[in-house]
Amino acid sequence: MRIMIADCSAVYQGRLSVQLPRATRVLMFKADGSVLIHSDGGSYKPLNWMSPPCSVSESTVAGVTELEVVNKAGETLSIMIHEVHADYDHALGVDPGVIKDGVESHLQKLLAENLDTLGYGLTLVRREYPTAIGPVDLLCKAAGGGTVAVEVKRRGEIDGVEQLTRYLELLNRDPLLSPVTGVYAAQEIKPQAKTLANDRGITCVTVDYEALKGLDDPSMRLF
Amino acid sequence: MRIMIADCSAVYQGRLSVQLPRATRVLMFKADGSVLIHSDGGSYKPLNWMSPPCSVSESTVAGVTELEVVNKAGETLSIMIHEVHADYDHALGVDPGVIKDGVESHLQKLLAENLDTLGYGLTLVRREYPTAIGPVDLLCKAAGGGTVAVEVKRRGEIDGVEQLTRYLELLNRDPLLSPVTGVYAAQEIKPQAKTLANDRGITCVTVDYEALKGLDDPSMRLF
DNA sequence: CCGTAAATGTCGTCG
DNA sequence: CGACGACGTTTACGG
Numbered sequence: 001m002r003i004m005i006a007d008c009s010a011v012y013q014g015r016l017s018v019q020l021p022r023a024t025r026v027l028m029f030k031a032d033g034s035v036l037i038h039s040d041g042g043s044y045k046p047l048n049w050m051s052p053p054c055s056v057s058e059s060t061v062a063g064v065t066e067l068e069v070v071n072k073a074g075e076t077l078s079i080m081i082h083e084v085h086a087d088y089d090h091a092l093g094v095d096p097g098v099i100k101d102g103v104e105s106h107l108q109k110l111l112a113e114n115l116d117t118l119g120y121g122l123t124l125v126r127r128e129y130p131t132a133i134g135p136v137d138l139l140c141k142a143a144g145g146g147t148v149a150v151e152v153k154r155r156g157e158i159d160g161v162e163q164l165t166r167y168l169e170l171l172n173r174d175p176l177l178s179p180v181t182g183v184y185a186a187q188e189i190k191p192q193a194k195t196l197a198n199d200r201g202i203t204c205v206t207v208d209y210e211a212l213k214g215l216d217d218p219s220m221r222l223f
Numbered sequence: 224m225r226i227m228i229a230d231c232s233a234v235y236q237g238r239l240s241v242q243l244p245r246a247t248r249v250l251m252f253k254a255d256g257s258v259l260i261h262s263d264g265g266s267y268k269p270l271n272w273m274s275p276p277c278s279v280s281e282s283t284v285a286g287v288t289e290l291e292v293v294n295k296a297g298e299t300l301s302i303m304i305h306e307v308h309a310d311y312d313h314a315l316g317v318d319p320g321v322i323k324d325g326v327e328s329h330l331q332k333l334l335a336e337n338l339d340t341l342g343y344g345l346t347l348v349r350r351e352y353p354t355a356i357g358p359v360d361l362l363c364k365a366a367g368g369g370t371v372a373v374e375v376k377r378r379g380e381i382d383g384v385e386q387l388t389r390y391l392e393l394l395n396r397d398p399l400l401s402p403v404t405g406v407y408a409a410q411e412i413k414p415q416a417k418t419l420a421n422d423r424g425i426t427c428v429t430v431d432y433e434a435l436k437g438l439d440d441p442s443m444r445l446f
Numbered sequence: 447c448c449g450t451a452a453a454t455g456t457c458g459t460c461g
Numbered sequence: 462c463g464a465c466g467a468c469g470t471t472t473a474c475g476g
Contacts, residue, residue, distance in 0.1 A: 458467080
């Protein structure tokens with residue numbers, strides 16, 4: 001990876017136009033061709049960038065170096081380098097990547113294995129039950145005979161309620177499944193989402209990921 | 224900004240858990256306290272990071288330096304530095320920031336000035352018409368007497384249809400506005416969004432930003 | 447500080 | 462390759 005500290009200005013022309021006035025910034029050129037322009041603040045998002053795959057061409061006019069980065073969609077990032085304060089290059093090698101734990105799919109899996117958390121007498125039909133408008137996270141049979149569709153989210157906001165509502169509308173047209181009721185399960189459910197869900201007869205369940213994990217993993221049990 | 228090239232491993236513990244196995248990476252420490260861990264690929268998103276505001280503490284055990292980055296929510300990013308290949312520091316100063324053109328608000332403005340694009344005989348009531356559940360992008364009077372609510376998006380996906388549906392539901396309760404119909408305007412509308420919109424009697428309009436811009440700006444006109 | 451909506455969103459998965 | 466949903470989404474903007 002090449003890292004430059006440089007006095008530069010830049011223009012991105014693509015899905016929109018973004019201009020960067022002249023200032024000192026950090027330029028990162030990654031092995032895959034991608035380019036990031038960082039300032040000394042903000043967050044992890046660069047001021048301007050080009051995602052791979054893309055190609056870089058260089059030209060110099062009157063002591064000013066211009067880098068033209070282009071991707072396949074024809075988007076361009078043009079960087080004018082007025083002065084270079086530092087220029088480093090290091091070989092990093094291929095990264096082994098990240099290992100994640102605790103995302104929605106894990107929560108979904110744990111809930112599927114512990115349906116009691118969601119209500120009594122539920123039997124799993126399947127996870128990711130396919131429908132024309134997308135997969136339902138968990139489809140279950142209720143003890144009473146009807147069906148229960150479960151939408152799982154890490155953070156329960158209003159979008160999830162809308163999503164589940166669409167599924168319920170569709171599933172209830174199927175006489176083999178009807179009546180279908182909904183359960184909205186999340187580690188945290190926002191008040192507005194809860195209100196909308198209740199309004200539509202959807203049950204909200206707040207789940208504790210750590211507790212579920214403990215239930216699931218015998219080595220974590222206290223007794 | 225401090226930039227290190229180092230052989231490191233890292234663990235984030237917060238909203239979820241992310242582990243980074245040992246490898247050579249780029250560490251960026253920004254002036255506002257934020258930390259980024261970049262590999263030599265991917266895109267602008269770091270493998271791991273901590274957003275500001277946060278604080279860093281350092282300790283060394285058996286030649287291994289551990290950096291512990293903590294934010295207010297109690298999320299932690301712990302970086303074990305096994306070997307430092309390079310360590311640079313540069314003062315960048317405050318960045319003047321970016322100038323953008325072509326985002327949704329511009330599209331909204333252009334559409335407000337060219338309502339014919341959306342349908343015949345529309346008169347603008349106002350942009351960002353306020354309601355209890357958020358602002359409607361464009362509220363218009365129809366020639367026939369009713370009201371038209373317009374939702375503007377750069378890319379029309381299903382969320383926007385839900386958003387507009389909520390507005391329509393609310394606006395139609397107002398006898399001064401009713402009947403209110405919906406128009407979904409975007410540079411590109413996804414099939415599922417179009418299907419759902421049609422299902423709900425919402426008109427979809429695909430708009431050409433460049434053409435609108437040409438209409439709007441006399442200097443761009445051909446005649 | 448909460449809530450909503452936009453984003454050059456990016457990233458994975460599945461068809 | 463496109464569509465779709467999750468994301469440590471992040472970020473900006475109002476009340």
